[in-house]
Amino acid sequence: MIGRRPPPPTPRAGRGIMETERAERPLSRGPEAPPPGDHRAGRWRPLAARPPARSLARPAGRRAGVRAAMAALSASAPRTRTTTAAAAALGEVEDEGLLACLFRERLWEGGAWERASVAGYLRELSGWGLERLGREPERLAEEREQLGRRTRALACTNYKTFIRGADCTNRIHRLFAHVEASLGRILLRLPAFQRACRNFVKDAEEIGSSRRMNNLTLNRHTEILEILEIPQLMDTCVRNGYYEEALELAAYVRRLERKYSAIPVIQGIVNEVRQSTQLMLSQLIQQLRTSIQLPACLRVIGYLRRMDVFTEAELRIKFLQARDAWLRAILTAVPGDDPYFHITKTIEACRVHLFDVITQYRAIFSDEDPLAPPAAGQRPVNERAIFHGWVLQKVSQFLRALEDDLRRGVGGRLDSLLGQCMYFGLSFSRVGADFRGQLAPVFQRVALGAFGKAVDEAVEKFRDEMNSYTLISAPSVPGGGVPPGPPGTQPGTLQPPMVLLDFPPLACFLNNILLSFNDLRLCCPVALAQDVTVSLEDALVKVTKIILAFHRAEEAAFSSREQELFVQFCTIFLEDLVPYLNRCLQVLFPPAQIAQTLGIPPTQLSKYGNLGHVNVSVVQELLASVLPKKETVFPPDEKELLRELPVASSELPEREQTLESAGRPSLESVEDKTAREEEEEEPLQADPSAGPG
Structure with missing residues (x-):
């Protein structure tokens, strides 16, 4: 029978009632429960569902175990009542907590239905009396034995079905293994297949877009062709x-x-x-x-x-x-x-x-100036x-x-x-x-340059002739064989001195100067008066120096006759040739016109220097050393020339002096004289070897 059990140990601090019950659980594992670590069962099953094979193998032991369980349950009755009282004091205790205390982890290995069945069965047990509880193990053993017999009978009757089921299970297991392997391979190939599908979708979209574009192009073919x-x-x-x-x-x-x-x-x-x-x-x-x-x-x-x-x-x-x-x-x-x-x-x-x-x-x-102003940031353009x-x-x-x-x-x-x-x-x-x-300076420079070049050539020719000139060839009476003037001379014609024919170098020099004057008169602006005068004066100074050089070279060999001829040479140069050149300059550049251009009276023209005439005193000073000390007859001074100017101007042909009217100054007397000399073949100089330049 059930003996007295010692009182339950007092719970330690920090633990609850459930832990105490779990620690002092009296139930021991019987032969029905699988040992710990055994995974064959896999779940906790109710006693009615246990396979009866193991119970039939050792029935005596199992009965003893059932009795021991019942004894344990009987012995634990006071403890259960104590627990129930405690639960009543604390409130109603859930069945799940009670099951957890009794069976610990074994119960939770089954499913929810099994836990519910065990809980219902335990509730029934708690309501039974002691007698019925004493008979319950036997009833359970009989029911278990009956179930075992039925199970064995079922197994014997349907063993082929079980064998086929086992074969099917093995086959299904192998098929599932094959399916799992195939599924693994499929999973490995799915990313590439996914990319290929995406590419296919993309290509399909492009093809569709191209097809739509082609259709649109075909519909708009005419317009596109025109473009x-x-x-x-x-x-x-x-x-x-x-x-x-x-x-x-x-x-x-x-x-x-x-x-x-x-x-x-x-x-x-x-x-x-x-x-x-x-x-x-x-x-x-x-x-x-x-x-x-x-x-x-x-x-x-x-x-x-x-x-x-x-x-x-x-x-x-x-x-x-x-x-x-x-x-x-x-x-x-x-x-x-x-x-x-x-x-x-x-x-x-x-x-x-x-x-x-x-x-x-x-x-x-x-x-005209633009109406709109220039845009901002732009510079105006003229x-x-x-x-x-x-x-x-x-x-x-x-x-x-x-x-x-x-x-x-x-x-x-x-x-x-x-x-x-x-x-x-x-x-x-x-x-x-x-x-x-602007044309005037151009023609002035050209005319002055041509005149200066011609004058320089005349000086060089005079130098060459003086190098080969001898006073022995001069005539005994200067100018004795030449008439004073050619017949048919027109009034107002400016005639060169005929006495120059006795000295060919002087005649040649004068002819060359007259040629330069004839060229100059084609374009002879009044502005060139000073430049032409200076150029001519420089040429006369050079000629004078050439004459002096000739005198120095030939003076030692001069005879009295040659000395007399040389004095006549210098006197004619100074008293005839130079004044004649001054008269030519006055024809080219009339003093009245120069005074009018300057805006002054003609009587005040001498205050502005040698405008339009050569300074004879310069040549006279150079020849003073070779000429005898005697009273020299000079041409009239400027005042007398200016007083005689209206008469001389009335005798000259009218002419224009300005560049604007394109007129040209005139030296008709000199040009006509040169033309007549060429026609009549009468050279100015007596020496045929010294012709005019």
Whole structure:
């Protein structure tokens, strides 16, 4: 029977009632429960569901175990009542907590249904009496034995089914293993397959988009073809000169570019059209470099403005550059072998073509100030200065070419060139570019240079003749065999002294000087009076020094007759040749005209130096050492010359002295004398070997 058990140990501090019950659980594991660590069962099952095989193997032991369990349950009854009382005091205790205290971890190995069955069975046990509890183990053993027999009978009856089930289980296990391996391989290949699917979807989308684009292209084939043919059409229009249509196409392409600049085909069309536009620009500018008339110029400039390539100032510069290139080509084509022919053709070409260019420019471009102010950040451009600067450049180039050709020498046709240049400047005065005032210095320099060169040559020839001259060849009576003047001399004609024929070097020198005077009178402005006088005075000083050098070289061998002839030589040079040259200068540069130019009375002209006459005292001082000390007869002074000037001027032919009227001064007496000498073959000098230069 059930003996008295010792009282339960007092719970330690920190533990609850459930822990105490769990620590002093009286139930021991019977043969029905699997040992710890045995995983064959895997779950805690209720007693009714246990397989009966193990119970049948050792029934006696199992009965003993059941009895021991019942005894344990009986012995634990007071403890259970104590626990129940404690639970009542603390509140109702959950069945799950009670089961956990009794069976610890064994209960929780089963499922929720098994835990519910055990809990229900335990509740039934708690409501039974002691007698029934005593019979319960036997009933359970019988029920277990009965279930075992039924199970064995079922196993014997359906063993083939169990075998097939086991085979099926093995086969299913193998199939599941194969499926698992295949599934692993599939999982390994899924990323690549996923990427391939994505690529396929992408390609399919692209193909679909291309197909839709192709359908759209097919529907818009005509419009697209017209757009694609724009570059070819543009090139055809430009090469055939249809600039109006070409400009319309260029404007249409610019609109396309603004709308569809991101499309590569449109960009290609725009680039090709730009190349054709550049070709059209070159052709238009090339037309300006040809002989083009004003209407064509207006059309070309209109096209250039519509192209919107240049600003207004740049367009003016381009026009002037193109026309200047055409003008330079014309001037370059003029042959330059003959200076006179070259400068005359240059004057004609510049007068005609340059005037046309100026007319075209003024018809195309306006010199009025622009109405709209310049944009912010832009510097204002003086467009009028562009044209005036170009005209100034062209005039400067013409003056340089004129001076170069005049320096090369144009013979005795300087007056003809002066007249052409004056007419050229007069025609330009109608367009506000009168440059006649700039022609005067050019012709003055050329005339003065030619005169100085001729005077230097006369001095050198005099030097050469004096080197070979001897006083023995002079006649016994100076001027005795020569009449005082040729017959038929016109009144007012300036005759050279006939006494110079007795001394050929002096006659030759005078002839050369008269030739230079005749060349100078073709273009003899009053401004050259001082320069010509100084040049002639320097030449007379050089001649005087040559005479003195001749005297020093020949003085030791002079006879009395030669000494007398030398004195006559010097006297004629001083008293006849020099005064005659002064009279020639007064014919070239009348003192009255010089005084009028200076704005002073003629009586005050002597205050301004030797204007228009040589200072005789300079030559006299040089010859004072070789001339005898005697009273020298000098020509009348300036006052007497000025008093006689109106009479002399009335005897001279009228002439113009200004460059503007293109008149030329006259020395008709000297020129007629030279012409008569050439016709009658009467040289001035007595010595035939010493002819006029």
